[in-house]
Amino acid sequence: MDVLVLIDKLDDLIHNAKPFPLSDNVRVDKEEIYDLLDQMRATIPEEIKQARWIVKERQEMLAEAKREAERIVKEGQDEQQRLVSEQEVVKQAENHAEDIIEEARAREREIRLGAEDYADDILNTLEVNLEKFLAAVQRGRDRLAGRDREEAEIR
Numbered sequence: 583m584d585v586l587v588l589i590d591k592l593d594d595l596i597h598n599a600k601p602f603p604l605s606d607n608v609r610v611d612k613e614e615i616y617d618l619l620d621q622m623r624a625t626i627p628e629e630i631k632q633a634r635w636i637v638k639e640r641q642e643m644l645a646e647a648k649r650e651a652e653r654i655v656k657e658g659q660d661e662q663q664r665l666v667s668e669q670e671v672v673k674q675a676e677n678h679a680e681d682i683i684e685e686a687r688a689r690e691r692e693i694r695l696g697a698e699d700y701a702d703d704i705l706n707t708l709e710v711n712l713e714k715f716l717a718a719v720q721r722g723r724d725r726l727a728g729r730d731r732e733e734a735e736i737r
Contacts, residue, residue: 585625585711589718592618596722607729615722622715629708636704640697647693651686658682 599608658679
């Protein structure tokens with residue numbers, strides 16, 4: 583289940599809880615809170631696993647782009663050596679090799695930036711979800727702490 587859905591459920595549980603008379607404190611079923619927290623604990627590691635997988639994929643894409651760039655550069659160098667026989671042919675080969683190298687670098691840069699942006703988006707989403715989760719947990723703890731103080735004052 584998505585962490586945001588669980589956070590919404592926790593928020594609804596607290597929002598719809600029965601209030602104590604003449605106070606802002608509410609009564610919440612401890613078991614329901616614990617159940618939601620357990621579900622959140624089970625969900626978050628999966629999202630972290632997904633983020634790690636994305637980072638791994640990004641690294642693999644970068645490695646593949648580097649291999650492709652090296653292959654293209656090698657092809658360009660091979661082509662250049664083969665055409666060394668005459669001055670004009672050499673110039674053409676050098677220009678062609680430079681074009682291939684530049685194209686490979688541009689492609690590698692494009693793939694790397696795209697992979698980094700994708701990984702950053704996923705990590706940003708995870709960060710936002712974790713912040714919401716922590717905020718919901720803190721609100722719940724604050725409300726529970728407020729209830730404990732109120733019960734101590736009643737006694």
